[in-house]
Amino acid sequence: MAGLLYYSSRSGNTDRFVARLGRAALRIPVSPSEPMPEPPADYVLICPTYADGEGRGAVPKQVIRFLNDAGRRAGLRGVIGSGNRNFGKTYGLSADIIAAKCGIPLLYKFELAGTDTDIARVNDGLTAFWGSRCLTA
Amino acid sequence: MKDTINAPAVPRAINWNRLQDDKDLEVWNRLTVNFWLPEKVPLSNDVPSWATLTPEEQRLTIRVFTGLTLLDTIQNAVGAPAMMPDAQTPHEEAVLTNIAFMEAVHARSYSSIFSTLCSTREVDEAFRWSDENPHLQAKARAILGTYAPGADPLKRKVASVFLESFLFYSGFYLPMYWSSRAKLTNTADLIRLIIRDEAVHGYYIGYKFQRAMERETAERRQELKDYAFGLLFELYEIEGHYTEELYDDLGLTEEVKSFLHYNANKALQNLGFEALFPPEACEVNPAILAALSPDSENHDFFSGSGSSYVIGRAVATEDDDWDF
Numbered sequence: 491m492a493g494l495l496y497y498s499s500r501s502g503n504t505d506r507f508v509a510r511l512g513r514a515a516l517r518i519p520v521s522p523s524e525p526m527p528e529p530p531a532d533y534v535l536i537c538p539t540y541a542d543g544e545g546r547g548a549v550p551k552q553v554i555r556f557l558n559d560a561g562r563r564a565g566l567r568g569v570i571g572s573g574n575r576n577f578g579k580t581y582g583l584s585a586d587i588i589a590a591k592c593g594i595p596l597l598y599k600f601e602l603a604g605t606d607t608d609i610a611r612v613n614d615g616l617t618a619f620w621g622s623r624c625l626t627a
Numbered sequence: 628m629k630d631t632i633n634a635p636a637v638p639r640a641i642n643w644n645r646l647q648d649d650k651d652l653e654v655w656n657r658l659t660v661n662f663w664l665p666e667k668v669p670l671s672n673d674v675p676s677w678a679t680l681t682p683e684e685q686r687l688t689i690r691v692f693t694g695l696t697l698l699d700t701i702q703n704a705v706g707a708p709a710m711m712p713d714a715q716t717p718h719e720e721a722v723l724t725n726i727a728f729m730e731a732v733h734a735r736s737y738s739s740i741f742s743t744l745c746s747t748r749e750v751d752e753a754f755r756w757s758d759e760n761p762h763l764q765a766k767a768r769a770i771l772g773t774y775a776p777g778a779d780p781l782k783r784k785v786a787s788v789f790l791e792s793f794l795f796y797s798g799f800y801l802p803m804y805w806s807s808r809a810k811l812t813n814t815a816d817l818i819r820l821i822i823r824d825e826a827v828h829g830y831y832i833g834y835k836f837q838r839a840m841e842r843e844t845a846e847r848r849q850e851l852k853d854y855a856f857g858l859l860f861e862l863y864e865i866e867g868h869y870t871e872e873l874y875d876d877l878g879l880t881e882e883v884k885s886f887l888h889y890n891a892n893k894a895l896q897n898l899g900f901e902a903l904f905p906p907e908a909c910e911v912n913p914a915i916l917a918a919l920s921p922d923s924e925n926h927d928f929f930s931g932s933g934s935s936y937v938i939g940r941a942v943a944t945e946d947d948d949w950d951f
Contacts, residue, residue: 500650501834502899540653542660543823554948563951571926574893576826578819579922591949599926602896607906615929 492567492620493530497537497553504538504572506603511613518556526556532565532623534597534616539573539584548583557592568597568619570612575601641717648838651718654831658725661823665736668817670743676810677744687873688801688811689741689749693757694869695798696737697767698790702828703730705774706787710832713780719835726828733821740814762869766794766862773858781843784836785855785898789862792829792894793887795822797870800883800915807914815918822919833897840899855898859891886911 494515498504508515515536516527541548557563569592571585582599589596598615600608646652680688707727714720741750757763772778773786799822806815840848866887874880888904889911895903 500838501830502837503896506896506899540657542657544660546660551948558950560951568928574826574830575916575920576822578823578920581920582926585926595928596926597928602893605892605902605906605909611927611929615927618929 492623493533494616495527495529495533495535495556497535497550497556499538499540499550503603504536507572507600507609508536510604510609513613513616518552520552522552522555526559526562529562529565532567532620534568534570534619535566535588536570536572537584537588539571539577539580539582541577541580541583543580545580545583548580549587550584553584553588557588563592566592566594567623568595570597571599572604573599573601639717641721643718646718647716648718650831650834651716651722654827655718655722655725657827658722658729658824661820661827662729663820664732665739665817668813668820670740670813670817673744673811673813676812679810680805683876685745686749686753687877688805689745689753690756691798691801691873692737692740693750693753694760694763695795696734697757697763698794698798699730699734699737701767701770701774702787702790703727703734705771706730706790709774709776710780710783710787713783715835715838722831726831729824729828733824736817736821740817744814760869760872762865762872766865766869769858769861769865770794781836781839781851782854782858784832784839785851785858788829788833788836788897789859789894791825791832792897793859793891794862794866795825796886796890797866797873797883800879800886803915803918804879806918807912819919829894829897833894833899837899852900855895855900856903859895859903863887863891882912882915885909886915 494508494511494513495518496504496508496515497518498508499520505517508517516529518526535553537549537553539548540550557566569585569588571582571588573580573582573584575581581601585596585599588594597619598608598612600612604612643652677685707723707730711720711723714723770786770790773783799818802811802815802818805811840851843851867884870883870887871880874883885908889909892902892904892909895901
């Protein structure tokens with residue numbers, strides 16, 4: 491079963507984006523004391539960026555904790571990044587890092603809570619992405 | 628007993644190892660790591676480029692920068708200090724002192740640009756212009772009204788996010804425009820440092836606004852939302868006039884307005900609200916977006932229209948917390 495996972499800090503931008511997508515999605519908890527979700531067999535991760543000016547700390551610690559588990563990481567098929575272009579070259583950097591680290595495609599980037607255009611592109615894109623995977627599987 | 632009731636609150640030392648809100652430390656760390664001073668940017672390399680601008684383009688650029696200086700001055704001297712008594716944690720107060728100081732650095736930076744590129748007479752003329760321009764003065768007064776003592780703390784945050792995330796952008800547009808045409812590129816590097824700071828400020832103040840909203844009644848939340856959209860309309864109207872006056876001669880007004888719509892939507896998102904302007908009103912010139920985030924290409928693997936995609940092999944990253 492193909493699915494969606496995401497992380498959103500308490501500022502809630504990614505959470506609002508996912509709510510507007512209207513797809514079932516599991517949230518990686520903000521608090522390290524809460525249990526990690528059990529991911530579906532195949533999934534796409536949506537991840538915001540919190541980098542400093544040098545790009546350090548781009549990937550949220552909880553996302554690193556989640557991906558450090560080989561079993562949970564095995565089903566990751568693609569990543570969507572979010573951020574703010576005002577951060578210049580580190581815009582959406584966490585998704586670049588995760589894509590390179592895990593050898594999976596970077597599918598899309600959007601700013602803050604995304605626009606209606608982003609929602610439409612990601613929804614169409616995810617439908618096509620999983621459709622093409624089923625045909626080739 | 629009476630004595631203890633009337634006793635003033637115990638002065639408390641700030642303990643950064645006991646946080647009520649993790650976001651305070653996260654943002655403190657971002658802001659302190661990102662600290663910079665204008666001396667770090669080799670502005671004098673822009674002297675030959677400055678000479679290629681027409682006298683009208685030079686005058687426009689100086690005026691735009693005095694307008695930005697005014698907003699930074701307000702946020703430094705009034706805005707950030709006005710929010711300190713509203714802080715919910717001692718750490719929030721400390722973050723606001725950092726914000727206040729960096730606004731002073733920003734305001735100071737424009738004078739560094741002026742002393743490098745312009746004559747004293749031109750700069751004095753532009754500061755006079757900023758004192759007298761009705762649109763610039765109107766937006767400054769609209770914001771200052773919300774910062775007045777006794778004003779609503781949450782409305783103050785709304786105005787502050789609009790200043791940080793919306794009002795600057797009619798000005799930021801111009802150095803991004805010059806940069807996209809390979810002009811004043813060092814100045815643009817400095818402006819990008821300011822833009823980066825303002826993004827953290829707008830994010831943090833908006834975040835604190837959202838936390839405070841959670842504690843309010845439904846009626847009060849609606850009142851604040853109505854206030855936010857009302858203030859945005861008021862500011863947008865002023866920004867429209869300001870933009871026309873500055874950019875009509877260069878024929879850039881419509882392009883700048885798209886940029887304003889795009890940034891107004893981002894300001895609303897920082898406050899946790901939905902966007903106001905539809906996507907077709909927010910189509911920013913791709914050259915300006917590229918000037919904002921120079922090395923970040925447009926990623927759209929889905930439509931195949933983004934930058935070329937190559938499956939990366941697993942690589943070692945900078946982040947030493949990864950253990951695979």
